[in-house]
Amino acid sequence: MLKKAVVLSSGGLDSTTAVAVAKNQDFEIYSISFDYGQKSRKYELRSAKKVARFFNVKEHKIFKIDLRTLGGSALTDIINIPKRRSLKHIQREIPVTYVPARNTIFLSIALAYAEVIGSQDIYIGVNAIDYSGYPDCRPEYIKAFQNLANLALKMTISGKKIKIHTPLINLKKSEIIELGIKFGVDYGLTHTCYDPDEKGRACGECDSCILRIKGFKQANLKDPIIYKKNMF
């Protein structure tokens, strides 16, 4: 019998690659996506569903948690997503797209899900190289979460250990894409853009699009998704 893994899946490029890695490491996949009031949830969740089908996961949960209730900024109520920032700028400053404690909340819920299904392995596609400087993507943060997880659950009292897998954390975006291609990912299924148009086409100008475009360029591969202005 295959071991079970919970994989956080947003429908984006990184988390989809994480699903592929977990699948390739012979886990039975339980993916979880969050409907948290994010602006592009329609397209993200549509992609996450496609990815779940593509990888034939055992179960795909869409968990509703409306972070807008707490107020504050967030991908949830931003009117002006930053556009056309330089890579240097992207990596130097945490942008307004930061959502307070997002990964902590998502990992906590994934942890509960893991205990419910009897899994000790959680995959998250965080990356600390080609990223937006979010604090909850760094290796030291993940280590602290794993330490917490091993004190938090009933199953850990009897000595079972939780492992938080971060297969992409030290990869460049181009290396993530190459890894995914190796494991058969169809990146045409994924959604990356913070600010898609009404047809779900990527803007090509938000931080997330810029990092993605750079990744495909460096990997010398064509990005299969459609951008708004047919610019790439």
Add this chain to the structure above:
Amino acid sequence: MLKKAVVLSSGGLDSTTAVAVAKNQDFEIYSISFDYGQKSRKYELRSAKKVARFFNVKEHKIFKIDLRTLGGSALTDIINIPKRRSLKHIQREIPVTYVPARNTIFLSIALAYAEVIGSQDIYIGVNAIDYSGYPDCRPEYIKAFQNLANLALKMTISGKKIKIHTPLINLKKSEIIELGIKFGVDYGLTHTCYDPDEKGRACGECDSCILRIKGFKQANLKDPIIYKKNMF
């Protein structure tokens, strides 16, 4: 200007005492309660609202998060709440009322709330003496969460620190009650029972009631709430 504190408030005896302690330590109170699909949510949330009014909190959020979505046990879908267990039994074995990762999820959301309002102080009424053996009530767990919190947020990158306050963690139930009385808590507002009747009256026989009844007895005080059978 008073400093802000986020206080987790379930409407129960412990968390209500935590609200009183935070208030007494001169914080402006932002309380947060969770509507997570628990069986007794109607009475818990009613009590939490009364407590918020009683202590004149600045803001009281009721955050909806349906943990039943994940399946599994939980206060959420238990048919038979354990009854009339001895104190020894209560403290030796984690009961079916355990909800996977509950405090981790609740603290994570409280953490997001703290960052949104600009607070560095979170109060939680966990107790590791007269409790049900839940792993996420122990001092080592709280310490690990605080460590995580200090790596998780944008504000901690600029050097701000989060403190998780657990004023009750080493107190006996009777000492918690005495402390609350000193700070003016009206325990008649609180709801403790896992299995109330249709009028919200406590059963007097679940673990939670047993610990409460013992506390009032040891403190030599009369419990102002009404029990089902008028037994106490």
